Amino acid sequence: MTLTVYNTLTHQKEPFKTLEPGKVRLYVCGPTVYDDAHIGHAMSALVFDVVRRYLEYRGYTVQHVQNFTDVDDKIINRANAQGRDPVALAEQYIDAFHDHLRELNVEPATSYPRATQTMDEIIALIGALVDRNSAYEVDGDVYFRVRNDPDYGKLSGRNVDDMRSGTRIAPDERKDDPLDFALWKKAKPGEPAWSSPWSEGRPGWHIECSAMNLATLGTQIDIHGGGNDLIFPHHENEIAQTESVTGETFARYWMHNGMLQLRGEKMSKSLGNIVRIKDFLATHQADVLRLMVLGSSYRAPLTYDEALVAENERKLDRLRGALKPATGSATDQETMLAAAAEQAQGRFEAAMDDDFNSAGALGALFDLVRTLNSARDAGQGGHAFERAQATLRDLAGVLGLQLVEDGEADDHGASPFIELLITTRTELRKAKQWALADTVRKELAERGVVLEDGPQGTTWHWG
RNA sequence: GGUGGCGUACCCAAGUGGCCUAAGGGGGCGGUCUGCAAAACCGUUAUCAUGGGUUCAAAUCCCAUCGCCACCUCCA
Numbered sequence: 097m098t099l100t101v102y103n104t105l106t107h108q109k110e111p112f113k114t115l116e117p118g119k120v121r122l123y124v125c126g127p128t129v130y131d132d133a134h135i136g137h138a139m140s141a142l143v144f145d146v147v148r149r150y151l152e153y154r155g156y157t158v159q160h161v162q163n164f165t166d167v168d169d170k171i172i173n174r175a176n177a178q179g180r181d182p183v184a185l186a187e188q189y190i191d192a193f194h195d196h197l198r199e200l201n202v203e204p205a206t207s208y209p210r211a212t213q214t215m216d217e218i219i220a221l222i223g224a225l226v227d228r229n230s231a232y233e234v235d236g237d238v239y240f241r242v243r244n245d246p247d248y249g250k251l252s253g254r255n256v257d258d259m260r261s262g263t264r265i266a267p268d269e270r271k272d273d274p275l276d277f278a279l280w281k282k283a284k285p286g287e288p289a290w291s292s293p294w295s296e297g298r299p300g301w302h303i304e305c306s307a308m309n310l311a312t313l314g315t316q317i318d319i320h321g322g323g324n325d326l327i328f329p330h331h332e333n334e335i336a337q338t339e340s341v342t343g344e345t346f347a348r349y350w351m352h353n354g355m356l357q358l359r360g361e362k363m364s365k366s367l368g369n370i371v372r373i374k375d376f377l378a379t380h381q382a383d384v385l386r387l388m389v390l391g392s393s394y395r396a397p398l399t400y401d402e403a404l405v406a407e408n409e410r411k412l413d414r415l416r417g418a419l420k421p422a423t424g425s426a427t428d429q430e431t432m433l434a435a436a437a438e439q440a441q442g443r444f445e446a447a448m449d450d451d452f453n454s455a456g457a458l459g460a461l462f463d464l465v466r467t468l469n470s471a472r473d474a475g476q477g478g479h480a481f482e483r484a485q486a487t488l489r490d491l492a493g494v495l496g497l498q499l500v501e502d503g504e505a506d507d508h509g510a511s512p513f514i515e516l517l518i519t520t521r522t523e524l525r526k527a528k529q530w531a532l533a534d535t536v537r538k539e540l541a542e543r544g545v546v547l548e549d550g551p552q553g554t555t556w557h558w559g
Numbered sequence: 560g561g562u563g564g565c566g567u568a569c570c571c572a573a574g575u576g577g578c579c580u581a582a583g584g585g586g587g588c589g590g591u592c593u594g595c596a597a598a599a600c601c602g603u604u605a606u607c608a609u610g611g612g613u614u615c616a617a618a619u620c621c622c623a624u625c626g627c628c629a630c631c632u633c634c635a
Binding site for chain 1: 560561562563564565570571572573574582583584585586592593594595596597598599600601627628629630631632633634635
């Protein structure tokens with residue numbers, strides 16, 4: 097099987113071939129850090145985490161770079177409003193974002209470059225663009241000359257003349273052309289500024305990603321990722337900047353995740369319809385969010401609501417339930433179990449090879465879940481049963497799922513008391529004191545402890 | 560107005576020319592197990608927006624219509 101990847105640039109799935117055998121250069125656009133991150137940001141991080149994990153599963157070594165935009169107008173405005181230093185403000189949200197990534201079980205990227213730490217490269221790149229006449233300076237600002245780039249628009253499928261008639265671009269007398277965009281902005285008094293040949297100022301939004309790419313991954317990369325709201329203008333401009341200087345194809349594959357929606361609209365800070373990552377994780381496990389993301393195509397929009405969260409809580413329970421230990425030790429279904437595990441793995445890989453079809457891959461896992469549960473009901477145990485469970489756990493792990501019991505880590509010291517109540521209830525049941533036994537179960541349930549009576553005795557878990 | 564994408568069961572959703580009278584999950588209904596539950600298991604719940612067309616064969620390709628979304632301004 098060959099891995100195929102949908103390429104935004106060509107609007108089709110293409111066989112995945114790397115620049116260098118066995119090695120993938122992956123760059124993903126990270127957030128602008130001026131406020132709490134929301135689960136839309138998490139979705140993007142999760143999507144590309146799964147991409148990265150699967151590539152690694154397939155044997156690739158992945159060099160994964162994710163940037164932070166830590167200087168821009170929004171950060172400055174926010175910092176000014178709070179009377180704070182913009183750099184410190186950005187730092188705070190970067191730290192918080194790292195915490196979120198860890199809680200979400202996102203594998204750490206190889207590096208996390210920031211605009212403010214790539215300033216020399218940014219300035220050098222702008223200088224190269226000016227030297228080639230791809231950019232020009234006006235009063236300390238530097239603009240990219242869109243009309244000088246015959247390829248401009250190839251990613252987003254627009255042509256320069258159509259956009260011009262769109263007239264949604266604010267006219268700026270100082271630009272040669274309304275479409276030209278800023279590479280360098282001269283600082284106003286009180287704004288953070290860096291020295292450059294043109295002025296004391298700061299970089300434009302798009303140039304930092306070009307510079308960070310060149311600095312960390314080189315002139316050509318395999319995959320460039322981000323949300324599909326970045327296709328235009330951000331990624332279009334990145335291509336223009338980078339390819340104008342290098343003369344080479346910048347990224348071979350452009351991958352874009354769909355937007356997370358809330359109440360029928362894209363979840364976005366500017367619209368105010370957001371669910372913060374920290375709020376979500378305060379009441380739900382990271383696996384629940386990951387399952388939501390995995391449940392549909394990464395390219396399609398995902399509509400968030402409580403019903404979807406509840407559904408995925410159940411899905412998670414079901415996956416975890418399959419990992420419960422065997423209750424018997426029969427081994428007459430070993431061949432069947434081994435075959436089921438192998439088949440699940442085959443279908444998992446076939447789905448993931450098809451542009452990271454995680455929903456299809458999950459389907460394969462759920463079939464294995466049913467096989468495992470049936471086998472357990474039939475009293476199967478032993479090596480093959482455990483091997484099949486290990487397959488399930490491993491493949492779920494490729495998707496980044498942890499499948500740990502909620503509350504497992506912290507039971508507030510309640511376990512001995514719960515065990516005691518269970519022992520007492522077992523005695524009541526032996527004495528057929530059903531009403532009392534049921535009261536114990538009911539009271540525990542109201543405190544979040546769910547009892548399950550099985551042939552091997554009673555087990556409990558947090559509900 | 561331009562660009563890209565979407566419309567599959569009660570809900571989420573995979574499948575993009577024959578293995579599809581359509582995977583998987585959630586929910587519902589019926590059953591097995593259980594003292595009763597829970598969990599699990601078994602069964603059941605769709606001809607793929609609509610109308611044409613291409614083809615031996617279409618959810619899958621083409622055309623039209625209707626509806627929805629994103630981007631075109633900061634955005635993952």
